[in-house]
Amino acid sequence: MQLRLVGLNFKSATLDIRERVSFPTHKHLISGLETLFFIVEPDEAVLISTCNRTEVVCVNPKKDILDFFSYVANIPKESIKKFTYSFEDIQVAKHLFFVASSLDSLVIGESQILSQIKDAQEIANVNKFSGLVLNHLISQAIRVGKRIRTETQIGKGNMSVATVAIDLANSIFGSIEKKKILVVGAGKMSKLFLKTLKNHGITNIYVSNRSKEKGLELSFEFGGKFIEFERRFEILKEVDIVLSSTGSCDYIFPFDMVKKNTIKRTESLFMIDIAIPRDIDPKVNSLENVFLYNIDDLTKVVEKNKLRRLKEIPRVEAIIEEELKTFNHWCYLNRIIPTISRIRIGAEKIRKAEMEKTLSKLESKLSEKEIEQIDAMTKAIVKKILHNPTVQLKRHVNDKNLESIISITELLFNLNSDSLLPDFGKHKESK
16 A cells, blocks of 8 residues: 655745645535546545645555646646655655644644545545545544644644734734724635634624625624625725635736725725635735735744744654554554455355365254354364464564565465455546
8 A cells, every 4th residue: 555645835835836726615626636536546535725735645646646736737747846745655644643733834733724634534535535544544633633732732822824814913903903894705714714803802894705695694693794795895995904715716806996996095904815716916915005915924923923832842743653653553454454354264264165064974964053063163263273373463563574474474374465455445436
């Protein structure tokens, strides 16, 4: 079994590049996985895509995963390669545990990444793109993330991207308590924005969304006022802050419309765009009375809050190393278990055949109870004979010569090596 991961994130790639390989909705993720299987031909795959990263995890890929990134981004393979990173086998698990722990996040200690990883796993599993190996690996990564948040202080202070954005607004205005704020979008990040605003005691909130039903629901939940999506430009004349996070593939705030509706403003307009792809045309930042910040700009605020959480990193790393040993042990067991299973299946076939042969040669018929007793006795004999080989194989599960031990075992028991590997949930087309 081969594990491979290729990805890019806020540290390795610019926002422009990340936009090219983003999968902002469930529909995009499923389509991306279908394309991935067509190009890379893995046995299993999970696609993780957030505003800060896109990562592909594969079991036994037949082709280079970079071919997928190149195709999606429409960038030559050698050009996209310099923006990516890759890991193999146990290092894949280590990286995913770091991601789940939030050590690899823009905001160390943020909790959003766990739900995003969980969503990625659910989409891959439900649509039969993942199987035994990745379901186990991703599930363990989620457990690692939860354990770290329980046993360490890495998440203390709730530094989500939404909180950082609001901190940035506060640093610019002094206080946003009495400011008018427009939140665009009705997804998880918009809800997090609204929840954070509510926790800060801010009540002068407007909510706008393409779906009126979802927008009304969200505005009612957080005590905001709903604004028709078509009026999002008009309201720019009144609000002080815009927080935008939608799944749109095009700018929902194009330059010309923002310019037209802010040209007569006497006070500054503060706009935060954390959508990937971006919601607000970057040229908006050139307007004299508009200040635009994107997700990369938030790093300036993040730096102020890192020191306390950085002290927890050694403890987090210790937990990750411990969990890696557990995953590594599981991988080895999955290499041994098929061998043990084949030995037992072969022995059971021999036992049954020999018992039937013996019973057929007996001149006097045995009672049903006597046959049951003989059956139980032969099963016990086989079990005792195989007990020691089974124990010895499990005992050497972490042995560096495990592959040689398994090969010798297969030879001694005359096993068919082609049938040793378990069904790792190889993806099959439903068409």
